[in-house]
Amino acid sequence: MSEVSASNATAPPCKPRVAVHKFSSCDGCQLALLNAGEALLALAERVDLVHFAEAGPMDPEAEVDIAFVEGSVSTPEDRSRIVRVRSNSRFLVTLGACATAGGIQALRNFADGDGWLGAVYASPEFVSSLAQVSPIREHVHVDLELWGCPVSGRQVVSAVGSLLAGAPPAVPDERLCLECKRQQAVCVMVTRGAPCMGPVTRTGCGALCPRFERDCYGCYGPAEHSNTQALGRRFAGLGLVDEAVVRRFHFINSQAPAFLEAGQRARGHADD
Ligand code: SF4
Ligand code: SF4
Secondary structure, three states, X not given: OOHHHHHHHHOOOOOOEEEEEEOEOOOHHHHHHHOOOHHHHHHHHHOEEEEEXXXXXXXXXXXXXXXXXXXXXXXXXXXXXXXXXXXXXXXXXEEHHHHHHOOHHHHHHHOOHHXXXXXXXXXXXXXXOOOOXXXXXXXXXXXXXXXXXXXXXXXXXXXXXXXXXXXXXXXXXXXXXXXXXXXXXXXXXXHHOOOOOHHHEEOOOOOHHHHOOOOOOOOOOEOOOOOHHHHHXXXXXXOOOHHHHHHHHOOOOOXXXXXXXXXXXXXXXXXX
C-alpha cells in the first residue's frame, strides 16, 4: 500500500458541503433555519456548513453539495450571482416564499416601481433594480422548492437528510384545510365568513393562523391542483370586491403560477 493510500485510509470521511445564500429577502428564512434548534445541531454534525453569513461561516464562491437560496432576484447583481451559485452546487434548493414565488417584494411587479422608488428614497438614482422581481427558477434549474414565509426549519433539515441519502425529499403539498381539521381548529370561513386561503394553500405551517382564529393568507403557496377559481367565487360570495380578491392571491406568493393566474383572473373582472 502506498503512503498516500495509507493516509487516505485513516483520514476522516469528507462531510457533504452546504451553503446558505441570501438574495433579496428579509433574512427570516435563515432565522427559521437557525431556530430549528436541536435538529440544526444534529445537521451541523453531519455536514460542513461552508457559507452561512447569518450563522458565521463566509465563503460565497465555495463549491458545495447543497446550496440553499433565500430571496428572489430583484437586482442585476442578484441575476449574475445566482448563475454562479448554480454552477458551484450539486443541488440547489430554494428556501421560502421569496426564492420560490417572488415574496413580498414582487408586489412591485403590479405597480409603478419607479414611482415607489421616487416616493421612498431621497436619491433613487443610486438604487439599481430590475424592472421585475422573479423567483429563482426563472433564472436557473432548481432541484427542490421549499415553501413558506418563513420556511419551516425542520422541513429544511429533513430535506437535507433526504438529499444526502439519495431519496426524494417529502414536501407536503396537500391543502391546509386537511391539517386544519386534524388540528380541530374551528373553520373561520364557515363561522365568521373570513376569506381564508386554506382551501388552495399547501400545508406546512401546522394551520397556525386558523388555530389562532384568523384566516390563512397563503404563505405556503399553492397546493397541488388547487381550485382557485372556485375559491375566488367563494370570496366574492363573502362580499369581497374584485380588487380584494386580487389581493388575496397577489400577496406573498404572487409569482407562483396558480396564484398569479387567479389574481389576474380576478383583476380581469376588476377591469371590466
Ligand atoms: S420568505 Fe418570508 S421570511 Fe423568508 S426571507 Fe422572504 S419575506 Fe423573509
Ligand atoms: S379555517 Fe381555513 S384552512 Fe381551516 S378549514 Fe376553514 S377554510 Fe380551511
